[in-house]
Amino acid sequence: MDTTQLRTLLNQIQQQDEGHPERQKALNRLLILIPRLPGLAHSPHRDYPVAFNQTLEWVFKNIQSFEERPPSLEKSLVVWINGYLKWRIRDLYEGDQTIRKRQVSLDQPVVNSSGDAIAPLERLADPHPALSTLDGYIAALQADTRQRHGQSVQAHIQQDPDGTLRNCHPRKYPNCHCQHLALRLLVKDPPDRIADIAREFQISNQTLYSHWKQKCLPLLRDIGRRYTQAP
Amino acid sequence: MTTTLPQPIPILLEPDAHRYAAQFAAEQASVSKGKQVYLNTLAVCAVQRYLQFIAVRATLHDSDCWHPGVRAVLDVADLTLPQQGRLECRPVLANQPAFTLPPEVVGDRLGYVAVAFDQDLSQAELLGFLPSYTITDPLAPIDIHQLRPMDALIDTLHAPSPLVQLRQWLERQFPPGWQPVEQVIPAAVRGRATGGFAVGEAQDITYQDAVSRGKTIPLGDTGGAIALVMRLLPGPADFYHIRLRLYPSGELTLLPPALQVTLMDSEGEVCAAATPRQADDWLQLDFDVAIAEPFCICLTLGDVEIIERFVV
Numbered sequence: 001m002d003t004t005q006l007r008t009l010l011n012q013i014q015q016q017d018e019g020h021p022e023r024q025k026a027l028n029r030l031l032i033l034i035p036r037l038p039g040l041a042h043s044p045h046r047d048y049p050v051a052f053n054q055t056l057e058w059v060f061k062n063i064q065s066f067e068e069r070p071p072s073l074e075k076s077l078v079v080w081i082n083g084y085l086k087w088r089i090r091d092l093y094e095g096d097q098t099i100r101k102r103q104v105s106l107d108q109p110v111v112n113s114s115g116d117a118i119a120p121l122e123r124l125a126d127p128h129p130a131l132s133t134l135d136g137y138i139a140a141l142q143a144d145t146r147q148r149h150g151q152s153v154q155a156h157i158q159q160d161p162d163g164t165l166r167n168c169h170p171r172k173y174p175n176c177h178c179q180h181l182a183l184r185l186l187v188k189d190p191p192d193r194i195a196d197i198a199r200e201f202q203i204s205n206q207t208l209y210s211h212w213k214q215k216c217l218p219l220l221r222d223i224g225r226r227y228t229q230a231p
Numbered sequence: 232m233t234t235t236l237p238q239p240i241p242i243l244l245e246p247d248a249h250r251y252a253a254q255f256a257a258e259q260a261s262v263s264k265g266k267q268v269y270l271n272t273l274a275v276c277a278v279q280r281y282l283q284f285i286a287v288r289a290t291l292h293d294s295d296c297w298h299p300g301v302r303a304v305l306d307v308a309d310l311t312l313p314q315q316g317r318l319e320c321r322p323v324l325a326n327q328p329a330f331t332l333p334p335e336v337v338g339d340r341l342g343y344v345a346v347a348f349d350q351d352l353s354q355a356e357l358l359g360f361l362p363s364y365t366i367t368d369p370l371a372p373i374d375i376h377q378l379r380p381m382d383a384l385i386d387t388l389h390a391p392s393p394l395v396q397l398r399q400w401l402e403r404q405f406p407p408g409w410q411p412v413e414q415v416i417p418a419a420v421r422g423r424a425t426g427g428f429a430v431g432e433a434q435d436i437t438y439q440d441a442v443s444r445g446k447t448i449p450l451g452d453t454g455g456a457i458a459l460v461m462r463l464l465p466g467p468a469d470f471y472h473i474r475l476r477l478y479p480s481g482e483l484t485l486l487p488p489a490l491q492v493t494l495m496d497s498e499g500e501v502c503a504a505a506t507p508r509q510a511d512d513w514l515q516l517d518f519d520v521a522i523a524e525p526f527c528i529c530l531t532l533g534d535v536e537i538i539e540r541f542v543v
Binding site for chain 2: 150190
């Protein structure tokens with residue numbers, strides 16, 4: 001983006017009230033532009049996204065007070081944003097110091113949710129998974145969770161204690177009931193396809209889809225809503 | 232013809248988003264369901280952050296994806312926009328040319344935001360938006376080239392009046408203000424008007440698939456109001472029959488002869504219009520609409536103009 005475009009964009013934002021659609025559209029373009037600005041402060045701290053997002057919020061709320069200064073519009077924008085962002089990054093490290101001091105002074109082991117002692121720095125790192133490691137990460141989390149909503153809801157579908165699911169089916173297809181469909185479309189892993197089930201029952205794709213969407217899913221949503229508290 | 236994708240909007244994912252995602256994924260019965268919930272949660276958090284940036288209020292506590300039992304059974308990534316409706320945030324994996332919408336999220340959403348993630352799940356990219364009325368075949372995969380820039384979401388949120396999604400009516404979901412017909416037509420008028428809507432419908436078994444709802448529309452500060460009643464009946468192919476009726480309400484006992492009702496397409500072209508005769512206490516328009524073609528009903532009386540927008 002050249003200086004003229006950037007200036008036009010900033011003017012659009014500065015001239016419109018918060019919540020105005022033209023301002024919101026200009027913010028869309030600024031959200032794409034700001035992370036690409038050369039010279040923006042960065043940090044390897046794991047909470048950097050918090051600092052950066054807080055900064056964006058501040059930028060959008062206070063952009064009326066931004067003033068262009070030499071040597072250029074783009075550079076003065078970076079200096080203005082960094083003026084806030086660097087303090088937010090500093091806050092992150094100061095927060096870490098406070099945690100460390102508290103841990104050292106209390107001289108107590110830090111314990112994670114599984115009851116295992118972990119080093120303060122490991123806790124601070126709190127790594128999140130990457131896409132490639134997500135399956136293993138979730139398997140470990142689930143192994144640590146003794147009782148799970150997912151299992152309770154699945155058990156309800158499998159048992160269908162009040163027969164609500166079994167009694168709901170297209171008129172001429174009593175075996176194509178909501179319990180059968182829920183087991184194949186929601187519980188089975190990987191799930192079957194609606195088209196395959198339709199072929200099996202010799203029912204039209206559209207009829208089965210409509211039955212599933214309009215009759216079964218509302219019943220299943222109601223079942224789900226009964227499981228509000230941790231099991 | 233080649234189409235270019237809209238420029239994605241990057242959103243850094245905060246540790247809290249991952250904490251929620253991990254907590255919700257841990258509750259699931261299988262790893263694949265856990266992964267679905269994890270990515271749905273990240274997508275919802277990213278879109279909520281984006282909406283905060285552009286000063287649009289969104290709440291999670293009354294969204295299905297934030298309900299432990301509902302997210303365990305359905306594939307949902309919804310975000311509630313108070314007074315407006317629900318927005319669906321669909322995770323799209325890198326290089327995925329298309330995505331499908333689970334049946335549970337089709338129909339009762341304002342639209343769909345496609346959300347991609349980088350490999351280390353530190354950043355989300357809002358790829359674009361698709362208003363729900365553009366979904367003509369809910370079973371068909373959505374090519375990501377169909378996505379519109381995020382500006383289209385802003386247009387949807389600022390549309391003059393909320394687009395009433397008539398397909399939701401078939402699932403017995405009605406937006407605020409649309410009530411059972413008998414609650415909208417004043418009793419005196421209902422008894423007097425010939426061909427009463429509710430009575431006629433109950434007696435006619437061919438209309439068992441029809442859905443009717445009505446809304447009271449005040450006519451400015453006049454004290455008078457109009458009861459707008461719509462009946463939706465699935466027709467052949469992708470068409471729906473709609474019967475619209477107007478009844479006097481509020482301080483009115485008859486329809487004002489100067490009242491005009493106009494049916495317009497999305498371009499503002501007038502497709503049909505009608506005015507009541509002297510001493511009419513109801514007025515009717517019958518028309519067919521195609522799926523995904525928005526239309527407007529415009530009521531005018533003097534300086535008062537009310538527009539209601541619909542789409543099947």
